[in-house]
Amino acid sequence: MLGVLYIIINHNISALNTLSKLNKNNKNAATAIEKISSGLRINKASDDSAGLAISEKMRAQIRGLEQAQRNIQDGISLIQIAESGLSTIQDPNLLRLRELAIQASNDTLTNEDRQQIQKEVVQINKGINEIANNTEFNGIKLLNRAVEEVTDVIGVDTTFNWQNVNGTNGSSRQALATNGEVIVSNLSRVPGDPAIFEYSYDGINWSQANSSDVVEDFRDITWDGDQFLAVGVRSIATSADGIVWTTKHSYESTRVLYQDLNAIAGNKDIIVAVGSTRDVSDPNGDPFSIPSNGHALYSTDGGYSWSASDVIPRVNGGDYTNLKDIVYGNGKFVAVGGTLSSSFSISNPAVVSTSSDGINWVIHNLYDSLGLEGNLTQVYYDNNQFIAVGDGGMILKSSDGENWIKQNSQTTNNLYGITKANGYFITTGANVKLASKDLINWEIVDANGAGEIVSIGKDFLALGSDYTFGEIINNDITVGVVAYPNLNLQVGANSNDGFQVKLTDGRTTALGIDDIDLSTRLGAETAILKIDKAMDTVSSERSKFGAYQNALEHVHNNVSNYEMNLTASESSIRDTNMPKQLMEMTKSQILTQASQAMLSHANQQPEQVLQLLK
Numbered sequence: 001m002l003g004v005l006y007i008i009i010n011h012n013i014s015a016l017n018t019l020s021k022l023n024k025n026n027k028n029a030a031t032a033i034e035k036i037s038s039g040l041r042i043n044k045a046s047d048d049s050a051g052l053a054i055s056e057k058m059r060a061q062i063r064g065l066e067q068a069q070r071n072i073q074d075g076i077s078l079i080q081i082a083e084s085g086l087s088t089i090q091d092p093n094l095l096r097l098r099e100l101a102i103q104a105s106n107d108t109l110t111n112e113d114r115q116q117i118q119k120e121v122v123q124i125n126k127g128i129n130e131i132a133n134n135t136e137f138n139g140i141k142l143l144n145r146a147v148e149e150v151t152d153v154i155g156v157d158t159t160f161n162w163q164n165v166n167g168t169n170g171s172s173r174q175a176l177a178t179n180g181e182v183i184v185s186n187l188s189r190v191p192g193d194p195a196i197f198e199y200s201y202d203g204i205n206w207s208q209a210n211s212s213d214v215v216e217d218f219r220d221i222t223w224d225g226d227q228f229l230a231v232g233v234r235s236i237a238t239s240a241d242g243i244v245w246t247t248k249h250s251y252e253s254t255r256v257l258y259q260d261l262n263a264i265a266g267n268k269d270i271i272v273a274v275g276s277t278r279d280v281s282d283p284n285g286d287p288f289s290i291p292s293n294g295h296a297l298y299s300t301d302g303g304y305s306w307s308a309s310d311v312i313p314r315v316n317g318g319d320y321t322n323l324k325d326i327v328y329g330n331g332k333f334v335a336v337g338g339t340l341s342s343s344f345s346i347s348n349p350a351v352v353s354t355s356s357d358g359i360n361w362v363i364h365n366l367y368d369s370l371g372l373e374g375n376l377t378q379v380y381y382d383n384n385q386f387i388a389v390g391d392g393g394m395i396l397k398s399s400d401g402e403n404w405i406k407q408n409s410q411t412t413n414n415l416y417g418i419t420k421a422n423g424y425f426i427t428t429g430a431n432v433k434l435a436s437k438d439l440i441n442w443e444i445v446d447a448n449g450a451g452e453i454v455s456i457g458k459d460f461l462a463l464g465s466d467y468t469f470g471e472i473i474n475n476d477i478t479v480g481v482v483a484y485p486n487l488n489l490q491v492g493a494n495s496n497d498g499f500q501v502k503l504t505d506g507r508t509t510a511l512g513i514d515d516i517d518l519s520t521r522l523g524a525e526t527a528i529l530k531i532d533k534a535m536d537t538v539s540s541e542r543s544k545f546g547a548y549q550n551a552l553e554h555v556h557n558n559v560s561n562y563e564m565n566l567t568a569s570e571s572s573i574r575d576t577n578m579p580k581q582l583m584e585m586t587k588s589q590i591l592t593q594a595s596q597a598m599l600s601h602a603n604q605q606p607e608q609v610l611q612l613l614k
Contacts, residue, residue, distance in 0.1 A: 009609055015602035022595035029588035032581045041576040051573050058570040064493025065563035072556040075489040076549055079501065082142040083545040085135035089143075089506050090538045093128050097121060097513065098531045104524035114519045121518055125508045132506035140487075143506035220325070222264045222271070229271065231261040236306070261297070265326040265333065271299045272333055272358040275323060296323070296335070298358045322375070323353065324390075329381030332356045334401035336388045338375035339365075350376050350390060354401045364402055372396075372406070380418045382425075387439060389415035389427050397439050409434060409442050491555050499555065501548055504541045511537055 034043055042048045042055060100121060104114045132143040221230045228239040239245040261275040297306045323337035335353045350372040352364045366372040374391030381387075388396045388404070393411040396404040409415070415429035426445075427434045433446035489499040508514035511534035516527035 009606040012602060012606055014605060015599060018595055018599040018602045022592060022599060025588050025592040025595055029585055029592055032585035032588055035576040035581045036578065036585060039576055039578070040574055042574050048573075055570055055574045058566055058573070061493045062563055062566050062570060065559050065566065068490060068492050068497070068559050069556060069563065071490050072552050072559065075491070075499065075501065076552050076556075078137040078140070078142065078487075079545050079549045079552070081135060081137050082503070083542055083549070085131055085143050086504075086506055086538050086542045086545070089128050089131055090535060090542070093124050093131075094513075094531060094535050094538065097124055097516070098528065098535070100124075101516070101518055101524050101527040101531055104518035105521055105528065107521060111519060114521075114524070118517065118519045121516060125514060125516075128511075128513075129507050135506075142503055145503040145505055220262060220264050222266060229264055229266075231264045231275075236261070236264075262322070262324050262337075265328045266358075269300065270358045272296055272326060272328075272355075296353075296355075296358070296361060323351075324375055325378045327379045327381045327386070329386065330384055330399075330401070332401055333358050334379055334381075334386050335361075336376035336379045336390070338373075338390075349373050350394065352376065352379075352388070352401065352404065362402075364404075366396075366404060377414070377416050378418055380420070382420050385439065387418055387425065389418045389429070391415075393429070395427065395434075395439075395442065407440060407442065410444055489552070491552070492559065499552065502544070504544075506538070506541075 035041060042052050045052050100117050103109070104117050109117075133141070135141070135143045221228060228245075230237045230239075230245070235247055237245050237247050265272055297308055299306045322339070323335045325337075326333060326335040328334075333355045335355075337351055337353075339349050339351050350366040352366060353361045354364065355361045366376075372394060374394060376388045376390035376394065376396070378390075379386060379388040384399060386398045386401045388394070388398075391414045393409040393413055393415060395407040395409040395415065397407060398404040409427075411429070411432050411434065413430040413432045415427050415432075415434075417429075418425060418427040420426070423437060425436045425439060427442075432444060434442045435445045436442045487501040487503060489501060491497055491499045504510075513527075513530050513534050516530055517523040518527055
């Protein structure tokens with residue numbers, strides 16, 4: 001097939017293409033020349049933006065390390081000067097003083113002879129003080145740094161301040177602090193009247209919520225991420241904001257709410273309520289039997305529908321298990337309570353039930369493992385630890401919710417609530433409040449009792465007949481410590497790379513030889529002891545400065561190696577490969593010349609049209 005030849009003159013495509021290649025070759029040649037002339041692969045951010053950022057950080061470190069090496073050398077020089085001054089104080093001055101003291105101790109000398117020796121002693125002491133006062137580096141006195149009293153914090157005196165905060169409707173037994181709000185329930189009310197909820201945003205100023213259609217007493221509150229839920233004797237109520245409450249389920253509406261729900265907890269997948277069950281009647285009046293075990297309900301749809309879990313097993317046949325509280329943490333539900341026993345010799349063994357899914361439960365008898373009887377009333381979870389409190393001052397902790405360790409609580413009063421704020425665990429009970437930082441050592445911090453307790457920021461709210469609002473006051477315990485002032489040597493490229501050098505005082509007063517008197521034999525013998533102690537002090541300080549110098553030399557070697565390796569790393573990022581760039585420059589120059597020649601030919605192509613016009 002014959003091709004069709006087009007000749008155009010308005011656009012010289014060949015010339016345009018050749019010009020584009022020429023510009024590209026010129027740019028490549030210029031880039032290669034720039035890299036060769038500077039010796040750097042990265043001259044501007046566009047060459048390698050990420051590499052430039054890394055390189056600049058490395059350069060900052062390298063410059064810092066170079067200065068740190070100079071700082072270390074200056075520090076070594078300072079230490080050498082200080083040690084040299086102490087060396088001069090020790091030899092010949094202290095050695096000569098000791099020699100004179102031994103001479104003056106000899107009774108072959110008269111008191112007049114000793115007076116002449118004392119004159120030399122005065123001059124030697126004067127010389128020691130001059131050395132100490134004049135030994136300096138860059139104007140810094142090194143051997144006359146008198147000791148000073150510095151304040152050192154050796155502990156914290158913690159006090160707990162409680163103030164009454166009266167609610168609007170009397171006492172309360174349950175509270176929840178979450179989502180920026182504090183909710184309390186089950187305040188004193190006339191039976192049959194609506195349940196009373198109160199809410200507060202600071203724990204001090206309270207308002208009554210709208211709960212006109214809720215008539216049960218409620219025993220626990222939780223927040224599932226979307227709403228508040230409260231459980232009571234035979235009801236479950238909900239609120240989106242803690243202010244307006246409605247009954248979601250009651251005994252009359254569903255037989256699954258058998259009786260006595262005490263606590264509720266949940267995660268994003270399931271909500272679990274626990275309590276106790278007994279023989280009851282259904283809404284039609286027909287009796288049906290529920291085993292007298294701990295009872296658990298669960299909901300997977302935000303509390304709209306509820307189902308009964310597998311009945312929590314009894315500790316022993318005929319027992320009546322009552323679960324008081326539940327918490328979710330570390331991937332499992334942990335419920336605590338007690339057991340009324342008809343067959344045991346004890347009346348009420350403490351129990352814990354655990355479940356990984358909120359449906360299937362395992363019971364743990366704490367009487368068998370720890371000899372504990374009485375109700376566990378509340379369980380709390382914090383930082384991979386479960387903490388439970390209960391009757392008789394029981395305080396237990398566990399990392400898995402199954403194996404528990406009893407703590408010394410300093411009280412036998414019943415405990416009802418526990419929480420944590422501002423680094424302290426606080427538990428409340430009958431006429432007592434206890435505090436602990438480590439869950440091991442507990443201290444009575446208040447003789448007034450309370451029921452539930454919740455944390456509000458760094459403070460606490462304890463419930464009872466009168467709310468009490470508690471705050472922790474930390475006062476530092478300080479002590480005056482005598483110490484020599486320190487010099488800080490910056491021996492690294494970062495802010496905390498410091499090396500502390502503790503200076504000393506080499507004057508006669510600090511050495512304890514300013515008052516030696518060799519004019520009597522007794523004074524001379526006493527002086528020997530003082531001079532020996534002074535020599536020990538000077539030797540110890542010289543050893544300290546020697547250790548400083550050795551340590552700084554090791555630091556210098558490390559910083560030097562660090563700087564060298566970091567420079568090599570930065571070079572591999574920033575420096576150019578000279579042979580490669582020379583090759584690129586030569587190639588670009590050849591291509592540039594070829595492009596120029598081809599551009600000339602391309603510009604001549606439209607002239608072929610003139611041949612057609614002849």
